[in-house]
Amino acid sequence: MEINLAHLGAGLAIGLGAIGPGVSVGIIAGKALEGMARQPEASATLRTTMIIGIVFAEAIALYSFVVSILLFSK
Amino acid sequence: MAAEQVAGAEQSSEAGAVMSHILEEFSLSNEYAFKFFGIPLPHGPSMHLFGLDFSINKAVVVVWLATFITIGLVWYTGRGGGLVARGRLRNFIEAMVQFVKVDIVEANIGTHEGKKWLPFIGALFFLILFSNLLGLIPGSNSPTSNINMTATLAIIVFLTFVGAGMVKQGPFAYMKNLAPHGMPGWLYVILYPLEIFSQLAKPLSLALRLFANLLAGHILILSLLALIIMSGSIIVAPIPFAFSIIMYAFEIFVAFIQAYIFAVLSAIYIGAAIHPEH
Numbered sequence A: 001m002e003i004n005l006a007h008l009g010a011g012l013a014i015g016l017g018a019i020g021p022g023v024s025v026g027i028i029a030g031k032a033l034e035g036m037a038r039q040p041e042a043s044a045t046l047r048t049t050m051i052i053g054i055v056f057a058e059a060i061a062l063y064s065f066v067v068s069i070l071l072f073s074k
Numbered sequence B: 001m002a003a004e005q006v007a008g009a010e011q012s013s014e015a016g017a018v019m020s021h022i023l024e025e026f027s028l029s030n031e032y033a034f035k036f037f038g039i040p041l042p043h044g045p046s047m048h049l050f051g052l053d054f055s056i057n058k059a060v061v062v063v064w065l066a067t068f069i070t071i072g073l074v075w076y077t078g079r080g081g082g083l084v085a086r087g088r089l090r091n092f093i094e095a096m097v098q099f100v101k102v103d104i105v106e107a108n109i110g111t112h113e114g115k116k117w118l119p120f121i122g123a124l125f126f127l128i129l130f131s132n133l134l135g136l137i138p139g140s141n142s143p144t145s146n147i148n149m150t151a152t153l154a155i156i157v158f159l160t161f162v163g164a165g166m167v168k169q170g171p172f173a174y175m176k177n178l179a180p181h182g183m184p185g186w187l188y189v190i191l192y193p194l195e196i197f198s199q200l201a202k203p204l205s206l207a208l209r210l211f212a213n214l215l216a217g218h219i220l221i222l223s224l225l226a227l228i229i230m231s232g233s234i235i236v237a238p239i240p241f242a243f244s245i246i247m248y249a250f251e252i253f254v255a256f257i258q259a260y261i262f263a264v265l266s267a268i269y270i271g272a273a274i275h276p277e278h
Helices: A005-017 A019-038 A040-072 B002-026 B058-078 B088-108 B111-134 B147-169 B171-176 B187-231 B238-274
Strands: none
Touching (some): A005 A019, B088 B238
């Protein structure tokens, strides 16, 4: 059984790299929801800030996705 | 047994062909953009200038189309004149330009200087938006799913905000204002390289975020549909198909969000360069 270490690295890269952003997106959305529940008048501001925060967190996941694709194509 | 092994090998070679077709989109060359649904398009005259490939392929044509839509829509909307907008198209375009002006430019650059920067940020927003959306048409690809285009846009934004900061404050004052004042002297030795590195990381993250988001969307939809081919049977076809339709709707949402995020971050960087907070 031969192990292609590049492919293994590709799987590990995206697998481990998506843990952090996944947790952080959940925390961001949860905090935004709490804020909207406390003060529904600020919903628009909270929603905009939440979208910006989620995009920053997703960017980290996509960096690891790029590394994974680079390793997979070796 | 032998027949199953042969069939398995045939399936795995098909899977390999499908995966190499998907991965072709990720390579830095533009060879994938010469195919329309797998049919090779005519190459045209090979235009190489200084070792770079300037030949006209599908991505180039889609960028031209996005540019014409951007310029044409906004020019056509604004040529009538008159204070009150009439008609659905004009109201729609005016609503989007109003959104860019109030929520993106003036919230980050300020009302006084915002008027000068609205054309740049608005053009950036609409170009990226239409480039993203045109990639969702089957058979075409989005030019922003290519690292070359997003890196170009990010370098333009980088030169713009560094240039605007240097013009506004003077070159040395801009470099000095990167780090906060009032720190003990030895801290500046660590702080300045860190600040310069974070300035360089800004266009890198802009380019990589836009490129990776759109590329991930394309690869996801292609991989889901390739599952049908790789499984070899047609019975399982509805499940990946339904899921890929859901991901398709999500891709439209991502197209809008990524254009908005690029424009907002450009406005934030320009605002931070023009008005340095202490």
